[in-house]
Amino acid sequence: MLPSNVIPRIMAIKPRSDDAGNDRCVWKGDFMHRFGVKDAYRKLVKGSWNAHCPIWNTIWTLQIPQRIRTFLWLVLRDRIASNYERYRRGLTQNPACSLCGFHEETTLHVLRDCQAVKTIWSQLLSVGLVHSFFTNSLDDWIRTNLACPAKLPGTSLCSNILFPTILWQIWKRRNCFVFTDSCISMEDVLYLSSSWASHFVEGHSTTPTPKARQAVPIQWRPPPNWWCCVSMDASVNVALALKLPLGNRD
DSSP states (O other): OOOTTTHHHHHTSOOOOGGGOSOOOOOTTSTTOOOOHHHHHHHHHTTTOOTTOHHHHHHHTSSSOHHHHHHHHHHHTTOSOOHHHHHHTTSOSOOBOSSSSSSBOOHHIIIIISHHHHHHHHHHOOGGGHHHHHHSOHHHHHHHHHSOOSBOTTSSSBHHHHHHHHHHHHHHHHHHHHHHSOOOOHHHHHHHHHHHHHHHHHHHHOOOOOOOOOOOOOOOOOOOTTOEEOSSSSEEETTTTEEEOOOOOO
């Protein structure tokens, strides 16, 4: 005997009818049963991240270039192409750091924990912030520094402007080392980041001063006595027989 809750479900199944047409595949994710990549993507990422989290609005409204905003979005999603991420996707057999070679090259390692990178952060941090800066998780680390409008010690730039710029320059330095076997020093990374951030701030803080309008009176003036006005879009000097498109009318 079948369970009592199964029998009604079997009875609810409609028998096949020729009028209903042939069987076809339908997509359960849409009320019209039509498949769409957008709906499939939503089902895949459902629960993995909150699209309405305030941090995303913070990233896309930062006064920095779009390329750095996009890079920050990838960092916060832990999706930059580090060796560990490439290893996880089966694109390489070695997840070790390209710079130090001792640890797995995760997003947090390549941007913060690598010995080749720690020197630049140590120059900017006060003594009281060192412990929390190097112990936070990736998510908390990014959120804390982007939400901080305070100026970093020794600079005139805010943390939420200079911090993402330094991240971008560190990642560029790593890629130059991997693909061209050459890279700039960490002092140059800090110098370039400060210069870039200063230009960003100046570009968004400078507002052009509107020019004061000057009233210019416009009125019709009669031509000289030796000119002959005709009913056409031109004026003719009878004596010189010159045609000038001055647009005078009778």
